[in-house]
């Protein structure tokens with residue numbers, strides 16, 4: 001079970017090696033290994049598989065398509081764990097979006113520690129035998145720099161966080177070539193997730209000056225380069241957006257995020273993707289939070305330090321980036337289920353308990369979340 005850090009600040013000096021820039025994947029060549037397993041999502045091309053095989057110094061390599069849909073459950077992870085156990089790798093490479101990387105973290109955990117219990121916090125120090133490489137194929141989740149693995153709890157119909165600092169991968173590869181052909185609406189919506197990590201992390205109850213600059217830099221880059229997604233994408237610009245996403249993830253990992261995530265996580269039971277759910281709630285949550293004078297002052301500071309004239313200009317940018325992609329399906333799901341959700345106490349109770357939302361700068365109550373929900377679904 002997730003355990004709060006307590007309301008103090010922490011800066012982790014254990015950082016992964018980050019390979020970025022053209023042909024970043026080829027940097028894997030410098031890491032000696034014998035047996036490599038690649039766990040990947042559904043869209044990894046044969047050409048890229050070949051590139052990874054060339055980049056690895058392993059004498060044996062296998063590719064395993066993930067066996068889970070959306071957030072993994074213990075059950076859906078099992079077939080992949082069995083394949084990994086049979087192969088016995090010393091290098092595990094996860095190539096995919098947030099759920100692939102998160103699932104692969106748990107596959108590694110069960111491969112090395114078969115008796116690992118997600119509800120048992122005493123396993124927080126895991127001394128790995130394998131090396132773990134995360135290669136994100138989306139911009140935004142921050143899973144590549146996160147000490148959390150998001151699982152889906154079938155019984156409670158909600159997301160659960162398994163946390164260990166040891167989940168942070170040893171190597172991260174930011175290869176723009178992998179992202180260049182991704183659907184534009186997915187890239188744009190996942191950038192809203194990155195933006196939310198920077199904003200919610202910055203405004204979080206856990207105030208951490210050491211990571212503030214990462215939040216400011218993330219927003220600076222996102223606001224300067226997000227348009228390249230809708231234009232002719234250049235790989236060097238895409239790589240900058242990947243770094244912005246990583247910075248946002250780093251902020252999220254140090255300062256727990258807030259009400260946007262608490263509510264968004266509950267929407268996965270309605271089939272709304274994480275980034276779309278974030279887009280549904282982020283502007284309303286910011287507006288609600290900055291009704292508090294202290295939070296408003298902090299938001300104004302973030303806006304100015306990120307290159308905006310003031311908080312209003314940053315809010316306009318948040319609205320603008322959300323309007324660059326089609327959110328109509330997610331909005332429809334929200335509207336169609338509005339009445340049902342408003343009478344569903346469990347929805348708001350789960351949101352209040354959500355481990356990902358505990359950093360909200362204004363104390364969350366059911367009324368507070370209901371008010372946000374009503375505005376966002378109006």
Ligand SMILES: [Fe+2]
Pocket residue numbers: 141193196197261274278
């Ligand atoms: Fe997120």
